[in-house]
Amino acid sequence: MKLTDGLEKASARFFYSAIAGFFFTNAWYSLVSKLDKNADATLLNYGFADLNGDKIELEPQLEVDRFPLQLYHHVVSRAPLRAKDVLEIGxxxxxxxxxxxxxxxxxxxxxxDVNKRAIAFDQRFYKEQKNLQFIVSDAHAMPFREGVFDVALNVESSHHYNDMGRFLGEVHRVLKPGGSFLMACFPRKNEPSSLRESLSQSRFECMLEEDITPNVIRALELDSARREEAVLRLCPAPLRTFGREFAGTRGSKLYESFASGKRRYLNFVLKKEI
Ligand SMILES: C[S@@+](CC[C@H](N)C(=O)[O-])C[C@H]1O[C@@H](n2cnc3c(N)ncnc32)[C@H](O)[C@@H]1O
Incomplete structure (x- = not known):
C-alpha cells in the first residue's frame, strides 16, 4: 500500500469519527465560506434526481445547482408555502x-444556522430579497416565541445535531398548531431506528416517511464531475479527501454507503396537532 493510500484511509476514518462532528460544524463550514470567494457553493446538499428524468424549470444561472435545488423543490412540494411564515433550520x-x-x-x-460565517455571507448576499432574513442560532434552542411559523424546513442538517429529541421539541414549539415540519436527512451513524424512536417520542404526527436514497444516488452520479471540479478548485490539496467525502463524489465512502444500501436518505412530513 502506498503512503498516500494510507493517508487517504486515515483521513477518511477521521472524517467519520466523533471529533470530526465538532470539526465539521465549527470549522469545516466556516472554511467552506472562506474558500468560496466567488459564492459558487451556496448549496451544500447531495441533491435529488427524478428517476424518470423529469426536471424542474430553472433560470439559466441556477442550472449549475440543479440537483441540490431539486432536493429543496421536492421537500417543499409537500406543503403550501404561498403567503406562509417559513423557518429553515440549518x-x-x-x-x-x-x-x-x-x-x-x-x-x-x-x-x-449555527455557523456565523455562513449567516454573515447570507445576510450580505441575499439582502435584496425582502421576504428573506437570516439569523445565527443553534437548532437546539431557537430564539422564537411559541407558534410563530406555519412551516419548518430542515434539509440535510440534522445528522450534525447531538440531541434529536430537543431539536424536535424546539421545532414543535415554534410551529403554529396544524403547522408542517418538512425534513430531509440521512440518519446519523446509519441508524434510522434511533431517528424513528426520537420521532415517535416527539409530539409530531408522521404523515409521510419516504426513502429517497435512489434519487440521491442518481443525483450524485449525474453531478459527480461538477462536485469533483469544485473540490479541486476550492480545496487545498491536503483537504481534498475531506472535500470529496463532504461532496459525496463517486468513490467517496459517503457515496458508497448510499450505493451499497448501508445508509438511507429519508424525507419526512411531520404535523403539529391542531
Ligand atoms: C450539509 S449543510 C446543509 C445546508 C443547507 N441546508 C443546504 O442544503 O445547502 C448542514 C448545515 O447545518 C448547519 N448546522 C449544523 N449543526 C447545526 C445546529 N446545531 N444548529 C443549526 N445549524 C446547524 C451547518 O452549519 C450547515 O450549514
Whole structure:
C-alpha cells in the first residue's frame, strides 16, 4: 500500500469519527465560506434526481445547482408555502432559502444556522430579497416565541445535531398548531431506528416517511464531475479527501454507503396537532 493510500484511509476514518462532528460544524463550514470567494457553493446538499428524468424549470444561472435545488423543490412540494411564515433550520449558505423565498412566495422566510460565517455571507448576499432574513442560532434552542411559523424546513442538517429529541421539541414549539415540519436527512451513524424512536417520542404526527436514497444516488452520479471540479478548485490539496467525502463524489465512502444500501436518505412530513 502506498503512503498516500494510507493517508487517504486515515483521513477518511477521521472524517467519520466523533471529533470530526465538532470539526465539521465549527470549522469545516466556516472554511467552506472562506474558500468560496466567488459564492459558487451556496448549496451544500447531495441533491435529488427524478428517476424518470423529469426536471424542474430553472433560470439559466441556477442550472449549475440543479440537483441540490431539486432536493429543496421536492421537500417543499409537500406543503403550501404561498403567503406562509417559513423557518429553515440549518440553511447553510442560503441557496435553497433564496430559491424557495423567490419561487414559492412565502410571506416571510427565516433562515437559521449555527455557523456565523455562513449567516454573515447570507445576510450580505441575499439582502435584496425582502421576504428573506437570516439569523445565527443553534437548532437546539431557537430564539422564537411559541407558534410563530406555519412551516419548518430542515434539509440535510440534522445528522450534525447531538440531541434529536430537543431539536424536535424546539421545532414543535415554534410551529403554529396544524403547522408542517418538512425534513430531509440521512440518519446519523446509519441508524434510522434511533431517528424513528426520537420521532415517535416527539409530539409530531408522521404523515409521510419516504426513502429517497435512489434519487440521491442518481443525483450524485449525474453531478459527480461538477462536485469533483469544485473540490479541486476550492480545496487545498491536503483537504481534498475531506472535500470529496463532504461532496459525496463517486468513490467517496459517503457515496458508497448510499450505493451499497448501508445508509438511507429519508424525507419526512411531520404535523403539529391542531
Ligand atoms: C450539509 S449543510 C446543509 C445546508 C443547507 N441546508 C443546504 O442544503 O445547502 C448542514 C448545515 O447545518 C448547519 N448546522 C449544523 N449543526 C447545526 C445546529 N446545531 N444548529 C443549526 N445549524 C446547524 C451547518 O452549519 C450547515 O450549514
Amino acid at each position: 440553511c447553510g449558505r442560503g441557496g435553497g432559502a433564496s430559491y424557495v423565498a423567490r419561487n414559492l412566495h412565502p410571506r416571510r422566510f427565516v433562515g437559521l
